[in-house]
Amino acid sequence: MTSYNPGDLVLVDFPFAGSAVSKKRPALVLLDTGDADVVLARITTQSRKSNHDVAMTQWRASGLLGPSIVRLHKIVTSEKVQVIRVLGTLQATDRQQVATVLHQTFANW
Numbered sequence: 001m002t003s004y005n006p007g008d009l010v011l012v013d014f015p016f017a018g019s020a021v022s023k024k025r026p027a028l029v030l031l032d033t034g035d036a037d038v039v040l041a042r043i044t045t046q047s048r049k050s051n052h053d054v055a056m057t058q059w060r061a062s063g064l065l066g067p068s069i070v071r072l073h074k075i076v077t078s079e080k081v082q083v084i085r086v087l088g089t090l091q092a093t094d095r096q097q098v099a100t101v102l103h104q105t106f107a108n109w
Helices: 092-106
Strands: 008-015 022-031 037-044 053-055 069-079 083-089
Touching: 008 037, 008 069, 022 069, 053 092, 069 092
Parallel strands: none
Antiparallel strands: 008 022, 008 083, 022 037, 037 069, 053 069
């Protein structure tokens, strides 16, 4: 079974809820515990809308095609079979920003 590391950027075939239609989009791996699922945060090219969004400064070095936002409040558990391929890895500066926002998001938990 394929394993992913936190910080990996992957291309995922995300199914739409209640539909047979899906869309390929990038995502950030947050957690892989070794089973058939992986926990992901969505990545978008849409502008920042929330305090839970992280604008990637090193998107090109991470393997993405354009300026991107990690949406840390859009977390999903996906089957690993939905992962098409690894695109790259989150760079250190962006990784620190993601860690900061995740900590702030879940600090009261």
